[in-house]
Amino acid sequence: MTEKISKKDTAIYPLLQQFLFLLGVVALWQLLYFVGVDVLDIWKPYAMPSPAGVWKSLVRLVESGTLLAAIGNSLLRGMIGFLISVAAGMLLGFLMEHFRFLHQNMRPFVMGVQTLPSVCWVPFSILWFGLSEQAIIFVVVMGSAFSIAIATDNAIRNVPPIYKKAALTMGATQQQVYRKVILHACLPELISGLKQGWSFAWRALMSGEVMTTCIGLGQTLITGRNLADINQVMLVMIVIVLVGILIDQLFFRSLERSIHKKRGLS
Amino acid sequence: MSLQLKNVTKTFHDSGQDAVRNVNLEIKDGEFVCVVGKSGCGKSTLLNLIAGLEKPTSGEIQMDGSPITGPGSDRVVMFQDHALFPWLNVIQNVKFGMELAGIPKKEQEEKAMKYLRLMQLEEYRDYAVHQLSGGMRQRVALARALTLDSRILLMDEPFSALDKQTSNRLRAELQEIWMKTRRTIFFITHSVEEAVYLADRVIVLANGPDSVQDIVPIELERPRHVYDESFVEYRRQILDEVQREPEK
Ligand SMILES: Nc1ncnc2c1ncn2[C@@H]1O[C@H](COP(=O)(O)OP(=O)(O)OP(=O)(O)O)[C@@H](O)[C@H]1O
Ligand SMILES: [Mg+2]
Numbered sequence: 001m002t003e004k005i006s007k008k009d010t011a012i013y014p015l016l017q018q019f020l021f022l023l024g025v026v027a028l029w030q031l032l033y034f035v036g037v038d039v040l041d042i043w044k045p046y047a048m049p050s051p052a053g054v055w056k057s058l059v060r061l062v063e064s065g066t067l068l069a070a071i072g073n074s075l076l077r078g079m080i081g082f083l084i085s086v087a088a089g090m091l092l093g094f095l096m097e098h099f100r101f102l103h104q105n106m107r108p109f110v111m112g113v114q115t116l117p118s119v120c121w122v123p124f125s126i127l128w129f130g131l132s133e134q135a136i137i138f139v140v141v142m143g144s145a146f147s148i149a150i151a152t153d154n155a156i157r158n159v160p161p162i163y164k165k166a167a168l169t170m171g172a173t174q175q176q177v178y179r180k181v182i183l184h185a186c187l188p189e190l191i192s193g194l195k196q197g198w199s200f201a202w203r204a205l206m207s208g209e210v211m212t213t214c215i216g217l218g219q220t221l222i223t224g225r226n227l228a229d230i231n232q233v234m235l236v237m238i239v240i241v242l243v244g245i246l247i248d249q250l251f252f253r254s255l256e257r258s259i260h261k262k263r264g265l266s
Numbered sequence: 267m268s269l270q271l272k273n274v275t276k277t278f279h280d281s282g283q284d285a286v287r288n289v290n291l292e293i294k295d296g297e298f299v300c301v302v303g304k305s306g307c308g309k310s311t312l313l314n315l316i317a318g319l320e321k322p323t324s325g326e327i328q329m330d331g332s333p334i335t336g337p338g339s340d341r342v343v344m345f346q347d348h349a350l351f352p353w354l355n356v357i358q359n360v361k362f363g364m365e366l367a368g369i370p371k372k373e374q375e376e377k378a379m380k381y382l383r384l385m386q387l388e389e390y391r392d393y394a395v396h397q398l399s400g401g402m403r404q405r406v407a408l409a410r411a412l413t414l415d416s417r418i419l420l421m422d423e424p425f426s427a428l429d430k431q432t433s434n435r436l437r438a439e440l441q442e443i444w445m446k447t448r449r450t451i452f453f454i455t456h457s458v459e460e461a462v463y464l465a466d467r468v469i470v471l472a473n474g475p476d477s478v479q480d481i482v483p484i485e486l487e488r489p490r491h492v493y494d495e496s497f498v499e500y501r502r503q504i505l506d507e508v509q510r511e512p513e514k
Contacts, residue, residue: 162345162347162349163349163351165319165337165343165345165349166343166345166349166351167362167366168319168336168337169317169318169319169337169338169339169341169342169343169420170339170342170362170363170366170410170414171337171338171339171363171366171367171414172366176366180362180365180366181351184351184353184354185351185353187353262353262394263352263353263394263395263396264352264394264395264396264397265352
């Protein structure tokens with residue numbers, strides 16, 4: 001009985017600890033602001049955000065509906081870009097895995113392009129698409145599709161050969177090997193790859209959004225800068241982090257966890 | 267009709283050595299053949315050749331008179347490592363081969379359950395693979411292999427990763443199944459005892475100029491008992507041959 005209770009405790013405890021830590025950080029931040037801005041006058045108030053100021057920004061932007069609209073628009077745009085990346089990246093990855101020629105010659109090129117920070121694609125995208133939705137989505141796709149391609153290639157390549165052999169000796173055709181074995185066997189690694197792809201997509205989205213005037217988190221951030229409202233800038237940064245984490249946890253982590261649990265991998 | 271190997275040699279180009287040299291062998295329908303030999307003498311390579319997973323460098327392998335060109339469900343393999351699919355549960359794994367062949371669902375279910383019952387695993391039908399013990403996994407793999415009614419069942423040290431007690435029980439079960447079904451079985455083992463227990467003929471492989479060093483017919487009644495005098499005699503004779511250095 002006592003053992004059960006302590007087990008429960010340990011599940012709650014880390015969460016509580018994290019919460020208290022976060023609270024501590026916020027308190028320290030407020031203190032720092034108070035000492036640095038109000039007492040010693042080291043920083044100007046317009047150059048330093050404060051928890052209270054961020055909270056006021058939050059209330060203001062929620063009440064005006066700006067924040068919700070920005071989150072909604074950014075998420076939608078991010079999703080569209082990500083889905084295009086998934087489709088294109090997985091296709092490219094599959095082709096690179098399947099054709100030796102592409103694996104040998106295309107893969108190093110894709111690896112190279114993948115290391116480019118997504119902001120490098122902004123000039124191209126503006127020249128080709130103007131200051132539009134498509135321009136942002138182009139940056140998102142360029143920022144994540146190549147990493148998804150590499151991850152797909154790796155995931156398929158890392159399928160233990162014994163699975164393929166087992167299927168072949170049970171009479172599987174090449175197509176059945178892909179559909180009934182490789183597709184399933186590579187899933188855990190593929191999902192980690194997609195998860196990473198999402199984080200790239202989300203970052204690329206912000207690089208794209210700050211360039212244009214489309215409603216979204218990136219644009220709200222830039223508005224904050226233009227209004228010299230450092231608290232709004234800080235608020236948007238926090239929201240960007242939180243939304244990114246939320247999607248990661250809610251979607252990818254839980255998907256990963258359920259697959260790992262089903263296969264006894266964890 | 268039967269499986270025939272004619273002057274089969276396999277050279278791996280990367281290592282440059284002959285894994286299998288000049289094998290001539292005929293395996294008849296319903297026969298239980300065991301292969302023994304030192305580690306690295308080419309047992310698995312020989313099995314892979316028959317399975318069609320490797321191609322002979324020279325020579326030919328024929329099934330009922332026609333050459334083998336690749337893997338197929340008439341030569342199902344059971345591996346040392348069960349090779350069950352972790353994304354499928356027990357019953358789905360057992361049905362896998364039948365599903366590939368497009369057998370009607372109802373027939374799949376009946377046959378899968380029949381072999382699970384034979385393996386005494388019917389209560390585990392909905393278990394995940396990782397929830398089974400090593401011995402149970404091998405029994406599921408055997409059930410999966412048996413559902414395909416292949417012409418020959420190829421087994422590469424299927425029980426060697428298990429503890430002695432479990433592997434003894436499984437080989438007794440395999441013998442029973444073989445006596446009931448008279449499948450053709452090509453069985454690799456590093457245990458001479460296991461070979462003498464199971465086989466109609468024991469093939470001794472070695473590193474000599476010919477891979478097949480000897481073929482010993484086991485003329486013992488079944489079920490066999492490891493402590494019988496004649497069993498011990500066979501065992502000693504074959505063990506001597508396995509351990510003897512091949513004449514150059
Ligand atoms: N894919 C391969 N490429 C190169 N050499 C190989 C390959 N497979 C096997 N060999 C070589 O062929 C020889 C025979 O290997 P094989 O796996 O058939 O031995 P084995 O009798 O099954 O051994 P064990 O009892 O340890 O399983 C070994 O010398 C091995 O190094
Ligand atoms: Mg082997």
